[in-house]
Amino acid sequence: MTSATLSKPGFLRSKVGGLPPAFWALWTGTLVNRVGMMVQPFIGVYLTQARGMSYAAAGVVMAVFGVGSLLSQIVAGWLADRLGRRVTLTGGMVATAITMVALGYSTSLPAIVATMFVLGVTMDAYRPASNALVADLIPPQERARAYGLLFWALNLGFAVAMVAGGWFAQAGYGWMFGINAATSLIFGLLVWRAVPETGPAPGERERGGFADVFKDRLMVAFSVIIVLSSVAYAQAFTTLPLAMTDAGFTTVDYGLIIAVNGILIVLVQPLTGDWLGRRDHGTVLAVGFAIIGVGLALTAVVSSLAGYAVSVVLWTVGEIVTAGIQGAIVASLAPPHLRGRYSGVYGLSWSGGAMLAPLLGTRLLELSPVLLWLTIGAVNLVAAAGLLAIGPALRRRTA
Structure with missing residues (x-):
């Protein structure tokens, strides 16, 4: 692709143009919030080094955070439909900012556990509201x-946060908590000022509930598929570093090869999102899941840093293919007055899969690394096959 092509107004418009200002306010807030999200990636280091906890105690505290994150998807999905998208997102971000400050000042184990649970509930509460906002606006x-552009903002912000968070952790953890709180507050206030309420009118907000979501057999089937795919995908960030260190590589080596994932997403994903988004969503997502599965399975036979990098490149290509498609499918399945709840169940599927991932992955790793990666690859191929099976039903609902 030439620089002349990239500079053409039509090309740029097809990639980032044609979306309303309210979406770009949401996008900007998402980017700012993600840039400041330094606490979560470094919380294990903070708990063990700054608070003197054992690995076991830190693990329990992080598990409590995970439970809060699971609950947040259901609670926030209900609030997004009941009170509105804007108030749910803004309220969640303001509560996150307050809880961040409280966690930074917490010293006793009970206080840390309590604030970590609350943080788990508040930090991800924006997701169902954000997903519903996009479905309402676009x-x-x-x-x-x-959805792909929001995915790109998340990855760009995360890359900055990882670098900045490492520096601030050395300079003093107080900076890390303060910046994370400030960017959460900025996100919430930006949405409150620049994004209108897009949810159903007050008279429509009482109709329906989570029972209606779980009666939707197509949404339930799709959610099960998402659990499978997230169990597989999360291995790249849970058991892959363990597998590499067991094989004699260092944490720096893992950091280098996982950086390939972020770099490729930031460089490539915006160039492909519009083309892929106009194809059949079920088929595109199935292809992406299959590529991710093959890339993860390839890890079973690599033994060099270059080999690991190749496997990362392959499953990253699959991740780029899937970017934005899942959210679009959920939006097409959800009636307008239940978009928050549908997004909450979707978020619950992702969070549930991410919590199951280390339990399954570490057990398989103890048995055999080859068994781990071949099994995980097969799981994602099963998810891809499931998508192809429900593809006709997805097309009928979309039509």
Whole structure:
């Protein structure tokens, strides 16, 4: 692709143009919030080094955070439909800022456990509201591109946060908590000022509930598929570093090869989102899951840093293919007055899979690294096959 092509107005418009100002306010807030999200990636180091906890105690505290995160998807999904998208997102971010400060000042184990649980509930509460906002603001044919751009903002912000968080952790953890709180507050206030309420009118907010979501057999089937895919995908960030260190590599080696993931997403994903978003969503997602599965399975036979990098490149390509598609599918399945709840169940599927991932992955790793990666690859291929099976039903609902 030439620089002349990249500079053409039509090319740029197809990638980032044509979306309303309210979406870009949401996008900007998401980026700012993600840049400041330094506490979560370094919380294990903080608990063990700054608070003197054992690995076991730190693990329990982080598990409590995970339970809070699981609950947040259901609670926030209900609030997004009941009170509105804007108030749920803003309230969640303001509560996150307050809890961040409280956690930074907590010294006793009970206080840390309590604030970590609250933080788990508040930190991810924005997701169902954000997903519902996009579904409300963006027409169906552009939703995959919009969700893909939010995915890109998350990855760009995360890359900055990882570098900045490491520096601030050395300078003093207080900086890390303060900046994380400030960016959460900025996100919430930006949405409150620049994003209108898009949810159903007050008279419509009482109709339906989570029972309606779970009666939707197509949504339930899709959620099960998401659990499978997230169990597989999360291995890259849970058991892959363990497998590499067991094989004689260092944490620096893992950091280098996982950086390939972020770099490729930031460089490539915005260039492909509009084209992929206009293809059949079920088929595109199945292809992406299959590529991720093959890339993860390839880890079973690599033994060099270059080999690990190749496997990361492959499953990252699959991740780029899937970017934005899942959110677009959920938006197409959800009636407008239940978009928050549908997004909450979708978020619950991701969080549940991420919590199951280390339990399954570490057990398989103890048995055999080869068994681990072949099994995980097979799990994602099963998810891809499941998508192809429900593909006709997805197409009918979309139509």
